[in-house]
Amino acid sequence: MAATQDVKGKGEGGDQNFDYMFKLLIIGNSSVGKTSFLFRYADDAFTSAFVSTVGIDFKVKTVYKNDKRIKLQIWDTAGQERYRTITTAYYRGAMGFILMYDITNEESFGAVQDWSTQIKTYSWDNAQVVLAGNKCDMEEERVVSVDSGRLLAEQLGFEFFETSAKDNINVKQTFERLVDLICDKMSESLDTDPAVTSGAPTAKLTDSAPPLQQPGCNC
């Protein structure tokens, strides 16, 4: 896995120069820890207070990978059913998903298949997915084994991590892996059919070189 490097200290106004922009979504049942996961990654912060996300929200984080600046627009979705219409509207154009369940909540694991179907229904075929079993710091309350998670991920064709937003376990790695998968997919698509990725939904190009139109994308 190629390492990505965080870019910190962006001030007001943001940085408009970037080579790629990836739209990512975090989805999964309510209270599995999606918002905490994003806060840990974007702000390196954690609070145990639970505030249910209303509708949808997002954060932006820029990472470097092989000298390319990649802007991640990470959408945090509400897990409750009542928000399903609004959240699925944002699936369109997403290049990657983190599908999250809670290792202490069997129901959230049981819902993974349904979430996977939602991705297939509302997203595009090339979207990459990482399955994340969150709250792995709560070993004593575990009801979903690591093997069950891994097996399900294999069956669905997803990568798999167990994570903890609280203890900062595998948070960065999950995002890095997802970015790697998206980059690999882009390169692969360019090798086979450049036309496929020229329509990549949110890969945004700078004024300079248009990487998506160059064969052998090396992000």
Add this chain to the structure above:
Amino acid sequence: MGQKTSNTTSNKAANSSFFSFLKRFSPPKPSSDKTTSPRTGIFAKLTPNKSMDFTRLISNCISFASTRTQEYLVFKDPEGKFLPSSQALTQVFLMTYITQSVNLDYTDTFNCTAMTPEQRILLGADWVWAILEKPTKNPKIQIAVQVLHLPEREEAEEREAEGKPVSESIQMAQMESRNKNAYERMVDFCTSIGKDCYALFLFFGKRDDRENIYGVLSNNFEADVGKLRSNSPDLSWC
């Protein structure tokens, strides 16, 4: 279409229609058998007791927040140096309301979620009130609230903001939302949830009554969304 809410600041006792609305969905009694800490001043007046029903508690908190906000709404600096911003007024209302509701300890039944700056743009709401189901704490009824300010206050702020840097995420949120105005976005948001999500437009002053707070509430604004577009940004149809 819209259900007019009471003028919460001019007549605190008459918290009529908005609170009648809440009453329809409120739980039978607050779980306020638990002892509450003694409070002083205004809080003493709001201390829940067995006879005070849930609706009254919320009503008092909103009235108190409205009254506090009104103090700033009517403020006139003799030297003309201080003019509270729209954002400040909204924050005064919310902070006062939240302080009261936390003190009265009913937030596990009727909670208030302030939106992030990005959510305010994407969803059009400043905050969302929700009546929560027990024990799941899932919302049963929601009220998404958007505050509208006197046009001159907003115009002055827009002039002041011109040329100032805007954060990247705000720019992105604006890009995502560029096809609809804030009223339409909130109506869309409520409509996407269903009839158990109401939109409440709160007016902090209006042209012919600049010192009071008004509101219009409905779960059917989508029926008149054309009016929202044709009359924006004034919402003069209210």
